[in-house]
Amino acid sequence: MTTPTVNILALETSCDETSAAVVRNGRQVVSNVTSTQEAIHRRYGGIVPEVASREHLLTVVPVVEEAVEQAGGWEEISAIATVHGPGLAGSLLVGVNVCKALALARDLPLIGINHLEGHVYANWVIDRSTSQDQPPPEFPLLALIVSGGHSELVLMRDHGNYELVGQTRDDAAGEAFDKTARLLGLGYPGGPAIQKAAEAAAEQNDIVLPRAWLPGSDDFSFSGLKTAVLRLMSGQSDADASWIAAVAAEFQRSVVDVLVTKTVQAAQRLRVRSVALAGGVAANRPLREGLREALAIPFYCPPFWLCTDNAAMSASAAYYHFLQRDFASGDLDVQPGLRLAA
Amino acid sequence: MLLAIDTSTHYASVALHDRSALLGEHTWLARQDHTRTLLPNVKRLLQDAGCGLANLSAVAIALGPGSFNGLRVGLSTAKGLAIARGIPLVGASTLELIGREYGWQQATMSAGRGRAYRLRLSDGETPSDPASNIELIDGQVPDRVRHAGILAELGWKLLDAGRILDVARIEPMYVQPPHITESARKRHMLPSPQDAGAAGAPALELTEAGATRAGSPST
Numbered sequence: 003m004t005t006p007t008v009n010i011l012a013l014e015t016s017c018d019e020t021s022a023a024v025v026r027n028g029r030q031v032v033s034n035v036t037s038t039q040e041a042i043h044r045r046y047g048g049i050v051p052e053v054a055s056r057e058h059l060l061t062v063v064p065v066v067e068e069a070v071e072q073a074g075g076w077e078e079i080s081a082i083a084t085v086h087g088p089g090l091a092g093s094l095l096v097g098v099n100v101c102k103a104l105a106l107a108r109d110l111p112l113i114g115i116n117h118l119e120g121h122v123y124a125n126w127v128i129d130r131s132t133s134q135d136q137p138p139p140e141f142p143l144l145a146l147i148v149s150g151g152h153s154e155l156v157l158m159r160d161h162g163n164y165e166l167v168g169q170t171r172d173d174a175a176g177e178a179f180d181k182t183a184r185l186l187g188l189g190y191p192g193g194p195a196i197q198k199a200a201e202a203a204a205e206q207n208d209i210v211l212p213r214a215w216l217p218g219s220d221d222f223s224f225s226g227l228k229t230a231v232l233r234l235m236s237g238q239s240d241a242d243a244s245w246i247a248a249v250a251a252e253f254q255r256s257v258v259d260v261l262v263t264k265t266v267q268a269a270q271r272l273r274v275r276s277v278a279l280a281g282g283v284a285a286n287r288p289l290r291e292g293l294r295e296a297l298a299i300p301f302y303c304p305p306f307w308l309c310t311d312n313a314a315m316s317a318s319a320a321y322y323h324f325l326q327r328d329f330a331s332g333d334l335d336v337q338p339g340l341r342l343a344a
Numbered sequence: 345m346l347l348a349i350d351t352s353t354h355y356a357s358v359a360l361h362d363r364s365a366l367l368g369e370h371t372w373l374a375r376q377d378h379t380r381t382l383l384p385n386v387k388r389l390l391q392d393a394g395c396g397l398a399n400l401s402a403v404a405i406a407l408g409p410g411s412f413n414g415l416r417v418g419l420s421t422a423k424g425l426a427i428a429r430g431i432p433l434v435g436a437s438t439l440e441l442i443g444r445e446y447g448w449q450q451a452t453m454s455a456g457r458g459r460a461y462r463l464r465l466s467d468g469e470t471p472s473d474p475a476s477n478i479e480l481i482d483g484q485v486p487d488r489v490r491h492a493g494i495l496a497e498l499g500w501k502l503l504d505a506g507r508i509l510d511v512a513r514i515e516p517m518y519v520q521p522p523h524i525t526e527s528a529r530k531r532h533m534l535p536s537p538q539d540a541g542a543a544g545a546p547a548l549e550l551t552e553a554g555a556t557r558a559g560s561p562s563t
């Protein structure tokens with residue numbers, strides 16, 4: 003028996019990326035078109051919600067039309083998936099309302115996707131840049147989701163089954179990168195800026211920043227780290243480039259140490275068969291390398307082009323909803339604070 | 345078959361018109377709930393008229409001014425319908441719709457903070473560039489219910505006149521640019537006030553005249 007071909011069109015407008023993609027049978031990217039507003043928001047040092055929302059409404063049509071055209075037209079589409087949270091209300095509503103209209107007008111099922119679920123499923127998407135055989139991750143799986151708004155450890159026993167293991171008690175990992183980069187005058191977005199500065203740092207230096215281990219818990223805490231950086235800075239009168247680089251390197255080591263150690267401990271205790279990294283901070287090289295070295299079980303991390311927000315990951319996640327016939331109705335609403343697991 | 349959509353304010357309305365007659369119209373108090381309530385109302389309208397989306401030949405949209413998010417819900421839906429069926433999109437200023445329904449002396453709507461928008465028309469005809477004819481004046485005006493049947497009728501005229509909108513580029517009539525102030529922080533990505541002081545960059549907040557801000561995102 004052959005599996006019927008299922009092409010899902012997904013649209014993602016939760017933050018500052020307008021992205022549409024068509025993914026076949028949950029893993030094969032047919033098209034993936036993304037328009038980023040990063041240059042617009044950079045001058046504000048962060049995302050301005052009203053500006054983001056206005057931009058989505060201007061870019062959504064060409065992005066969707068391009069993704070559908072590359073997939074061979076509307077007749078090829080089996081279902082429409084929309085990311086309905088978490089994210090910015092004014093941004094989410096553009097994608098959700100366009101998708102509801104598409105589903106109605108093409109008489110196709112509608113699927114509501116959690117943005118974080120999408121990030122996790124970036125690990126199912128087949129990376130076209132490698133010729134290697136890429137088997138899907140095996141359950142039970144522990145996912146470390148790290149982004150500008152999230153730092154969570156989530157246990158997945160099967161598709162669509164999410165159990166919260168640990169989460170940040172204050173700042174998200176990506177938020178810590180952004181704030182620290184700003185303190186160090188390294189610019190926005192903070193993740194790539196800090197990684198770049200750290201690469202230029204000398205091997206040896208005497209800068210030490212704290213690690214919040216929170217013994218007995220799988221939770222994280224990063225706000226103390228930011229305060230420690232602030233304290234270091236106020237005690238340093240001549241903060242030259244090499245000193246800044248050393249602080250950036252130690253900051254990054256501290257975040258990576260904590261994320262890697264706590265993820266490995268939780269994976270061992272929960273006896274999972276694989277670990278997956280997800281979210282924007284998954285693009286951080288020391289974090290990817292640190293987890294790969296520390297884990298004795300299969301480790302997955304998305305290729306760089308799937309770490310930032312994109313619709314391919316959401317279309318992949320939607321396939322497993324499609325197989326369960328888990329469809330949304332016309333009254334689907336945006337949920338800015340939508341959670342993945344409790 | 346033409347579908348008209350108006351989600352400019354707390355009041356929302358949809359109508360279906362076959363060029364010779366109004367087939368149906370639903371008007372409701374949407375408050376801030378446009379995303380949740382719009383599509384079920386469109387579906388019900390089509391069902392009641394025994395009409396499928398395949399019969400749809402055009403969409404008409406109220407372009408504002410009004411609530412930024414309300415306008416975007418309507419226009420996002422209209423854009424989705426237009427590209428999925430390959431049909432034309434036409435639109436009119438919400439002030440023009442109020443003028444046609446309540447009389448041209450009444451072509452006003454609240455802009456918040458004790459101010460109002462007014463559309464000045466010389467002869468009651470659809471202006472070629474309504475946005476440039478909108479004035480901001482002092483005074484309180486009521487939030488008027490608009491019936492989308494009026495937009496539907498106008499929609500056919502705009503269609504016949506060839507005044508088709510560019511589905512990709514059309515935006516609501518925001519009238520007011522996004523207002524960026526140096527007040528409270530709006531989003532986690534932005535620094536807290538003490539960080540801002542240290543980094544020397546202002547935190548940002550957007551305010552929207554005449555509309556209640558939706559809850560701030562938790563992500």
Ligand SMILES: [Zn+2]
Binds near residue numbers: 117121149311
């Ligand atoms: Zn994301």
